[in-house]
Amino acid sequence: MSVLVEVQGLKVYFPVRRFLKTVGVVKAVDGVSVALEKGETLALVGESGCGKTTFGKALLGAVKPFAGKIYFDGQEINSVDDRQLEAIKRRIGAVFQDPYSSLNPMFTIYRIVEEPLVVHGIGSPKDRKETVFKALEDVKLVPAEDFAYKYPHMISGGQRQRVAIARAIISRPEFIVADEPVTMLDASIRVEILLLLREIQRKLGLTMVYITHDIATAKYFSDRIAVMYAGKFVELGPTKDVLKNPSHPYTQALIDAIPDPDPRNRLSFRKVVGGEPPSLINPPSGCRFHPRCPFFMQGKCDASEPPLYSVGPDRFTACFLAEHQS
Ligand SMILES: Nc1ncnc2c1ncn2[C@@H]1O[C@H](COP(=O)(O)OP(=O)(O)OP(=O)(O)O)[C@@H](O)[C@H]1O
Numbered sequence: 001m002s003v004l005v006e007v008q009g010l011k012v013y014f015p016v017r018r019f020l021k022t023v024g025v026v027k028a029v030d031g032v033s034v035a036l037e038k039g040e041t042l043a044l045v046g047e048s049g050c051g052k053t054t055f056g057k058a059l060l061g062a063v064k065p066f067a068g069k070i071y072f073d074g075q076e077i078n079s080v081d082d083r084q085l086e087a088i089k090r091r092i093g094a095v096f097q098d099p100y101s102s103l104n105p106m107f108t109i110y111r112i113v114e115e116p117l118v119v120h121g122i123g124s125p126k127d128r129k130e131t132v133f134k135a136l137e138d139v140k141l142v143p144a145e146d147f148a149y150k151y152p153h154m155i156s157g158g159q160r161q162r163v164a165i166a167r168a169i170i171s172r173p174e175f176i177v178a179d180e181p182v183t184m185l186d187a188s189i190r191v192e193i194l195l196l197l198r199e200i201q202r203k204l205g206l207t208m209v210y211i212t213h214d215i216a217t218a219k220y221f222s223d224r225i226a227v228m229y230a231g232k233f234v235e236l237g238p239t240k241d242v243l244k245n246p247s248h249p250y251t252q253a254l255i256d257a258i259p260d261p262d263p264r265n266r267l268s269f270r271k272v273v274g275g276e277p278p279s280l281i282n283p284p285s286g287c288r289f290h291p292r293c294p295f296f297m298q299g300k301c302d303a304s305e306p307p308l309y310s311v312g313p314d315r316f317t318a319c320f321l322a323e324h325q326s
């Protein structure tokens, strides 16, 4: 296997301004490293505001890192020239949370799906027509003629997300960032769309980052999970192992908060873990999870930051409980 995307020590900071003065920085991503093998899907999981979208945007070259490097197929995306960056972007696709606002309401489905080919100057109009119809079939919008000339408001939310996926795969990218692709959809069609994404990922051999706040959905198609808390990865490992045997108390809490099929046994995440997500401007000292952690060790967890300990094959956890295991 070879690595397609490599992130080294990534930090993305945003200035906080009041009355034109910078009064602090939001450390949205604060020192993250990971390497993605070709064909692998990584689920990035964590609470709202922990930095998931910012991480995804950095991978897409849409925000500039404060520090660290991102390599795509060996090229560092923030040190190439504009022409090289365009060539890299052609090889990367994105699917966002809200299929309605990400699709131009004035364009037909045909034009929306064709657009990346036009922007990148791929194929003649005749070739493009064939490619667009094929992409609509790939996402099961069939017969394609029935959908191609409709406008986004004329189709359902699930169908709109299928259009967004068709647009993302049309220029045959090698890497896709899917940021909460099913969050806005009706619960009944979420699994359907996730299974479609998995089918396409396998068929095209795509490398993928699947961003979600819902750890339960990671099991549908990710090979590995990265659990993010306050701008950092706190756990990283194969999906099955992490879900079965989480090694970080935060991951455990996310799993405990997965709704039980029996409503009487349901606990909200807040009840399981308590407290509020931390500020990214003044994060807690030491382990950022320590104020909410049931295993908090005074003088230890608040004094220094736990490194990512190795706790098994391909498994890492940033928790002092694992200090003597590794
Ligand atoms: N352009 C920006 N300028 C300033 N702050 C930003 C910007 N983008 C994101 N942030 C801040 O960075 C932090 C992380 O935001 P991000 O959108 O990456 O979180 P997230 O994990 O995707 O959350 P959600 O689950 O709600 O989508 C938040 O505190 C957010 O307010």
Ligand SMILES: [Mg+2]
Pocket: 052, 053, 054, 179
């Ligand atoms: Mg987000």
